[in-house]
Amino acid sequence: MAPARWFPAPACALLLLLLPLARAATPAKSPSSSSSSAVFQLNGDVYPTGHYYVTMNIGDPAKPYFLDIDTGSDLTWLQCDAPCQSCNKVPHPLYKPTKNKLVPCAASICTTLHSAQSPNKKCAVPQQCDYQIKYTDSASSLGVLVTDNFTLPLRNSSSVRPSFTFGCGYDQQVGKNGVVQATTDGLLGLGKGSVSLVSQLKVLGITKNVLGHCLSTNGGGFLFFGDNVVPTSRATWVPMVRSTSGNYYSPGSGTLYFDRRSLGVKPMEVVFDSGSTYTYFAAQPYQATVSALKAGLSKSLQQVSDPSLPLCWKGQKVFKSVSDVKNDFKSLFLSFVKNSVLEIPPENYLIVTKNGNACLGILDGSAAKLTFNIIGDITMQDQLIIYDNERGQLGWIRGSCSRSTKSIMSSFP
Template sequence: MAASLRVIVVLVTYYYLNLTGISVGAAALPIPPGAFALRADGTGGLIIDSGTTITSLVDVAYKRVRAAVRSLVKLPVTDGSNATGLDLCFALPSSSAPPATLPSMTLHFGGGADMVLPVENYMILDGGMWCLAMRSQTDGELSTLGNYQQQNLHILYDVQKETLSFAPANFYLKTQQITPSSVRLRALVLAPMAAFLVWILLLLPYVAISSTASHGVRLELTHADDRSGYVGAERVRRAADRSHRRVNGFLGAIEGPSSTARLGSDGAGAGGAEASVHASTATYLVDIAIGTPPLPLTAVLDTGSDLIWTQCDAPCRRCFPQPAPLYAPARSATYANVSCRSPMCQALQSPWSRCSPPDTGCAYYFSYGDGTSTDGVLATETFTLGSDTAVRGVAFGCGTENLGSTDNSSGLVGMGRGPLALVSQLGVTRFSYCFTPFNATAASPLFLGSSARLSSAAKTTPFVPSPSGGARRRSSYYYLSLEGITVGDTLLPIDPAVFRLTPMGDGGVIIDSGTTFTALEERAFVALARALASRVRLPLASGAHLGLSLCFAAASPEAVEVPRLVLHFDGADMELRRESYVVEDRSAGVACLGMVSARGMSVLGSMQQQNTHILYDLERGILSFEPANCGEL
């Protein structure tokens, strides 16, 4: 009997608004009427987006806004581009000095709806600087209304009526009750889509909203070391090295390509395009298929990045070895290049994308902290997930010049928070996974859409919003609010600021699929190591051969007794079982703490997540988790 195949047709995911003008105070800015117009060919326009922090305006409009703010602020201008990534900043007399008084800014939408932005919605304080929290969209004609400008506004999307409504609200003053009678909702009509719907279906099949959310998909994840045959101490050593490199990659993340990888725990590093590349940071692999007819391929699953990419024979100028045949676009009936003017190309943002006239396609370059990089063109293709779900029009990177190694895979599937991530393109509002134990060979399940669900007993903690500024934007990462750590019955004396994410993107705690051993900011790691050393009544031993710093000598490492360990998140406690934070090397007679120290940030790794079913609810902005036997789900 032939199995049925679900084919998902992709449609439009962007919410376009009809912005007609901008005022600062009572003065309407001299912005050309067509600056924000959505054209018949699909270029231009303005979208409202939850994943973009700082509003971007087409350059002609941004220059008018910048000039208006510059003329009103009677403070010296200072260069804040390196510290904030913003173009217009003013020097305050002192870091505690209140900023100057400015009028509100008003966005005028079609239908007579005005969105009034108070000064705190378009200016941002950073130390001794006060900056305009907007930027110029110089790489395309699409403007984006970001979430910084939407703060303290209650925004309602009525998809059936094709309207967007909004009202002021103060979500920080819990004692103030906002009732329907105290505010007046203002509705504005979404820009009509009928005029270019056919064009989008024919020429822009890369933007996606799909029925994946309704029927759900289950995929199987395998550990990279299983396929490579690593076991015992070598598997632990690789995990520690992978964790150090992964965290160093996070710390070195910048908004643009990097030619130099950060140093790993062994002090070696990769620099420049021709340098040697160290071991991959790949942890979990997923089997999918690409093209028509479908070509099976294995890719790294990565919750810490967005782009989906695979090596391409188009032809491939430089490709690392992979177990499966290279994907050849010419042999697929559903491959299509993405235009430089498309929203998906613009979602890459400069300098990840490289476009210059004439428009021959959206070229990209992407690099990772372990030295892996991919260079090619953005395209769309049909991806097959599992045995019965084909998704048309998924945007992906077709890499023809690739450096590094991804551990028996041909590329990567990004699952981060950005628009190019798989979950964003599928339109699913939630996904979950359950990692089997570190040394197990059983596959780990990944659920997309409605198949991702937990019991009512699951614990829940909110995601921390992505940083609002800084030269190193990390909007792809899933940040959590870690408030403390308990060992035994003692809450460790760790300053909560150690785990805090700053508006400039420093610090914070990330939950990640690609980091094996949890990395704690060094002050927190030292406090934890001291607490464990004082409670485990065994001699200390060297763990240098494993890449770990805290180890105990024991004739039977599996019998080492360790105290209770609890991670306190905002609203939820995660208690780690012994096997989730102790690793053993029986041949050397040691039991070690399966965590590492990091400078500047912390990462919750996959070992500490093992046998815990973890659900990412993207719609509600929360992470839920509960204990589970992952091998039986």
């Protein structure tokens, strides 16, 4: 099973960075161009990789790092040689900070981070800003904040090198799955909080506080920051609401339908989280979904055990892709305010494993001790998902995400 993930919990007692202490460098302002947009290509997939990631070039000289894109958390962090106390195997050499990159405790971004993690948090050492983030699978990252430059590829074919603040993680703990995501060097925090990368770009005057992603069922896709690539006319828009479960991107509560028939469960609050591989429903909607799916299946499909996911079926022949089995399943729908509907066709809730079985990519959130419902990567595939913090709205448009960025954007006028 791919890692379930990654929602921050309040920080615990923090360790000290082993670097000599120094004042942090002041971030250099980049040229003001708030109408600009930046576009990144993505790699990864739902299965078997378990996440989508972006390559970011960070530092002077710039070095590449793979970062898991996560709209469910705010802080970006890299595994860091500070020196490292506990680090996992990663694809690139560990980020190595210099003394003048440290963010001091008195910096406003440190105060903001600590107030979000724990109201009573105090710095152990004034010259540095400690952080610790825990995730739902009990994984964690502990370190200090640093400021460094990174390359931002603008849509007009130019690029800028702004500075941004992120976590230098020198102590990573593996979660319950006991495996390490060796395909990434860290995490790109794209949440609503002021420490997220997109919020920092807004403050620097580079892009507006708008982001979006297009995740392909064939792997890859793209990520963008800024609002001048947003195809507003074709998007289904829903107002963002304040999630009762935290500061997450949420369209509020939706009514769940199967094959356009109500499943009879009360409206369910959902959040959009690109850091979650699969979609999670609370116990009642999950059981209702499973019952409806099973009731509609043909006798040619038999339930089978598969190590990839809890609920799987085999056919008379080995499945090679979801296309081989999708006609045996029906679409789910979530209906939000103003009759805004998110369709979840079989392609957005099924995977085909290496064993040739079709498995349900909607999981029981109560088993993962979640108190809310998550729309994860599997359900966001082949849809342009737009998080517009300027206007306080979420949008989506269905379309293929497997082509080049330029051709994809031209198909979303």
